[in-house]
Amino acid sequence: MNSIILRTATNYILPLLLMFSVFILLRGHYLPGGGFVGGLIAAVAFVLHMFAHGLEKTRELLVIHPGYLLPFGLSLALLSGFAPVFFTGEPFMTGVWMENPIPVIGKVGSALFFDLGVYLVVFGVSLTIIFTISEDA
Amino acid sequence: MTLHEYLQFVILPIMALSAILIFVRFLMGPSLSDRVVALDLLITTAIGTISVFAVIFNEKDYLDVAIILALIAFLTTVAFAYYIEKQKKR
Numbered sequence A: 001m002n003s004i005i006l007r008t009a010t011n012y013i014l015p016l017l018l019m020f021s022v023f024i025l026l027r028g029h030y031l032p033g034g035g036f037v038g039g040l041i042a043a044v045a046f047v048l049h050m051f052a053h054g055l056e057k058t059r060e061l062l063v064i065h066p067g068y069l070l071p072f073g074l075s076l077a078l079l080s081g082f083a084p085v086f087f088t089g090e091p092f093m094t095g096v097w098m099e100n101p102i103p104v105i106g107k108v109g110s111a112l113f114f115d116l117g118v119y120l121v122v123f124g125v126s127l128t129i130i131f132t133i134s135e136d137a
Numbered sequence B: 001m002t003l004h005e006y007l008q009f010v011i012l013p014i015m016a017l018s019a020i021l022i023f024v025r026f027l028m029g030p031s032l033s034d035r036v037v038a039l040d041l042l043i044t045t046a047i048g049t050i051s052v053f054a055v056i057f058n059e060k061d062y063l064d065v066a067i068i069l070a071l072i073a074f075l076t077t078v079a080f081a082y083y084i085e086k087q088k089k090r
Helices: A004-027 A035-053 A055-062 A066-087 A110-136 B003-028 B032-057 B061-089
Strands: none
Touching: A004 A035, A004 A110, A004 B061, A035 A055, A035 A110, A035 B061, A055 A110, A066 A110, B003 B032, B032 B061
16 A cells, blocks of 8 residues: 555554553553553554555564564563572462562563563564465455 | 533433444445444544543543554554455456
8 A cells, every 4th residue: 555644654653552562561460451462552563564564664674573473472471480480489480579669660570571471472473463364365 | 510410411422322323324334435434433432432431430541442542443444445445456
């Protein structure tokens, strides 16, 4: 699709959506949000870019194929489950939390890394599916 | 008339009525383009309704839903337009 309005709007909305997805991801533990919704919003941002600029440009923007994010995300989620076993000697998947909160982000715990893994997996899966569909169409 | 009464007895009925009218257009719609526009307008009405509910129940989390819908809603119209254009080329 060749529309200058859509292309200009996408250049502003893409960073906005990515920022919002990170906000949703970080807020996820106690409030609505989390890795799944954040990953979907980030994927939608790139789908929008795909509609405006075409599939090849989006591939160039992403640098790596989104499918390669799946093993990273899954292993990050698994390692966050093993964190209490290594650090405090508690059972698998016990929540480990920092003593002092970090400014802006808040208290960092193993749940954040699990959510980050979910974020990467959802982002990779949805973009892989949509790219495959739009390739065939 | 307080703000809450105004929202509940004036704004929400208008929203509901417009949603019904848009849905009738969505069902009748002679062409596919009419249905796509009706769907987009239905989402816009939903954004307004969610914002009114955020004020009534004093829940600021509802506004995030409205933000996401407002950012993403036009994507459906764009996608439909893309495929309608593609269909015509064949």
